[in-house]
Amino acid sequence: MTHGIVRKTCFTTFDGTLSLSTTHQRPDRFSHLELPDTTTHRIPRGGGYSYSASSFGESSLVQEMTCFNRFLEFNPQQATLKLEAGVSLIDLMEWALPRKLYFPVLPGYPLITVGGCVAADVHGKNPYIDGTFADWVNQLTVFHPQKGYQSCSREVNPNLFAMTCGGFGLTGIITDITLQLAELPSPAIALSRKSVHGLEEAQFELASSNADIAYSWHDATAGANFGAGIVYAGHWTESTQQLKPMRFRPMTASTRAKLPLSAWNRVSARIANSAVLLHNRLKNDVSVTGVLDACFPFASNVYFHKLFGKTGLRESQFLVSEENVGQCTQALKELICETSAPTMMLSLKRFKGTQKSLSMSGTGYLVAIDCYRNARTEVFFQRLDQLIVEMGGQINLSKDSRVPPEIAALTVSGITDFKNNLFEYDPQRIMRSELSARLGLL
Numbered sequence: 001m002t003h004g005i006v007r008k009t010c011f012t013t014f015d016g017t018l019s020l021s022t023t024h025q026r027p028d029r030f031s032h033l034e035l036p037d038t039t040t041h042r043i044p045r046g047g048g049y050s051y052s053a054s055s056f057g058e059s060s061l062v063q064e065m066t067c068f069n070r071f072l073e074f075n076p077q078q079a080t081l082k083l084e085a086g087v088s089l090i091d092l093m094e095w096a097l098p099r100k101l102y103f104p105v106l107p108g109y110p111l112i113t114v115g116g117c118v119a120a121d122v123h124g125k126n127p128y129i130d131g132t133f134a135d136w137v138n139q140l141t142v143f144h145p146q147k148g149y150q151s152c153s154r155e156v157n158p159n160l161f162a163m164t165c166g167g168f169g170l171t172g173i174i175t176d177i178t179l180q181l182a183e184l185p186s187p188a189i190a191l192s193r194k195s196v197h198g199l200e201e202a203q204f205e206l207a208s209s210n211a212d213i214a215y216s217w218h219d220a221t222a223g224a225n226f227g228a229g230i231v232y233a234g235h236w237t238e239s240t241q242q243l244k245p246m247r248f249r250p251m252t253a254s255t256r257a258k259l260p261l262s263a264w265n266r267v268s269a270r271i272a273n274s275a276v277l278l279h280n281r282l283k284n285d286v287s288v289t290g291v292l293d294a295c296f297p298f299a300s301n302v303y304f305h306k307l308f309g310k311t312g313l314r315e316s317q318f319l320v321s322e323e324n325v326g327q328c329t330q331a332l333k334e335l336i337c338e339t340s341a342p343t344m345m346l347s348l349k350r351f352k353g354t355q356k357s358l359s360m361s362g363t364g365y366l367v368a369i370d371c372y373r374n375a376r377t378e379v380f381f382q383r384l385d386q387l388i389v390e391m392g393g394q395i396n397l398s399k400d401s402r403v404p405p406e407i408a409a410l411t412v413s414g415i416t417d418f419k420n421n422l423f424e425y426d427p428q429r430i431m432r433s434e435l436s437a438r439l440g441l442l
């Protein structure tokens with residue numbers, strides 16, 4: 001693509017469930033970013049790894065920010081780094097590691113951009129210790145076609161800063177970001193994998209863990225094996241024996257969907273999950289892994305996503321309070337077994353923090369569920385929505401491409417304030433996506 005030129009592109013969500021054609025531009029300079037005028041509806045895009053259609057929408061110009069990928073300013077005393085929004089997480093980490101620094105909140109795929117992480121306020125491998133992405137952002141520059149370039153931080157223009165972190169690009173295009181980096185404790189991570197029989201045991205393990213990386217994975221197929229899983233706990237280690245550099249081939253929403261049909265179904269899901277559990281029982285329970293491999297587990301392990309093929313997958317993530325998590329996982333187990341839901345795997349993470357704008361943040365346990373798609377999928381998701389509402393859960397708008405507006409209103413506590421502030425900030429609602437249209441934020 002010639003960078004400033006606007007053309008038609010068909011975009012697809014990473015889960016493969018929604019596609020649409022719209023105008024697309026990949027600016028590589030500010031004069032192109034400012035095109036075409038001040039009234040055209042637009043939405044920024046980073047790497048395109050969101051499961052929901054938050055970075056494209058009907059009649060919105062998509063401005064893909066991946067050419068804005070320069071490192072601008074480093075303050076070694078403060079360990080702060082100013083960079084452009086299109087820098088990928090792998091480029092950030094490859095810059096930081098030789099300087100004995102790292103960024104603590106990294107979602108699972110290396111080609112996700114820093115701008116996309118701010119806009120969805122993503123989480124990493126231990127949100128209980130590290131919080132969410134926005135907690136490590138000191139300052140932003142946001143371009144809005146009618147307002148120009150606006151600097152914001154917790155001290156300067158704090159309302160814009162609060163709305164933009166977790167605001168899914170609806171306040172404007174983030175052009176640069178100042179991040180707070182952390183000192184790298186050591187070059188590798190010792191990752192232990194403890195087999196558990198069920199979700200309750202995993203929750204107990206996570207609650208009593210002081211690990212730097214802490215999350216669990218579970219078999220979520222309906223039946224006797226439901227909940228059997230592995231709790232991952234990582235600690236920094238000086239040991240670098242047998243460390244290999246991370247290698248990966250880029251996966252995008254379109255390369256993920258190359259298989260014409262999904263290979264996942266009830267039988268293949270059970271076999272694969274049983275194999276993972278058996279392999280874990282037989283394997284050494286601690287292995288030393290490089291920081292990048294530990295942070296980006298999906299870089300070298302693409303089969304889980306690719307086997308969903310063109311049919312795609314459905315994921316739901318929600319945060320439920322510490323008081324309700326036990327009751328919630330029990331009710332979830334009953335729902336899955338009763339409806340023979342096409343669930344495949346489930347994961348738990350512990351969170352600590354406060355809810356911000358539209359992002360999934362706060363205190364409690366994250367429950368993530370992946371499903372292959374068949375006639376029962378949508379029915380299961382409707383029942384799951386009701387369960388999340390009953391449990392006072394908070395839904396992740398970035399990971400579920402179909403959340404209906406009434407469920408978002410009941411499960412994202414900041415949504416009403418966000419909407420009021422957004423309408424006051426930008427009465428014409430220049431920034432628009434399928435997500436914002438679906439949620440009534442137009």
Ligand SMILES: Cc1cc2nc3c(=O)[nH]c(=O)nc-3n(C[C@H](O)[C@H](O)[C@H](O)COP(=O)(O)OP(=O)(O)OC[C@H]3O[C@@H](n4cnc5c(N)ncnc54)[C@H](O)[C@@H]3O)c2cc1C
Pocket residue numbers: 014043044045046047048049050051054055065085086106107108109111112113114115116117119120121122123124167168169170172173174175298398
């Ligand atoms: C394999 C895989 C693993 C993942 N693991 C995790 C995980 O562990 N934790 C987690 O929280 N998420 C995870 N995610 C989700 C991912 O982190 C988020 O969807 C993230 O927002 C994607 O960023 P992106 O650069 O691809 O942005 P896109 O998907 O292109 O856009 C996402 C949102 O950011 C906005 N945006 C992008 N760039 C800018 C900008 N410059 N200015 C303003 N807004 C902008 C877009 O408008 C859109 O609303 C994972 C996704 C995949 C595919």
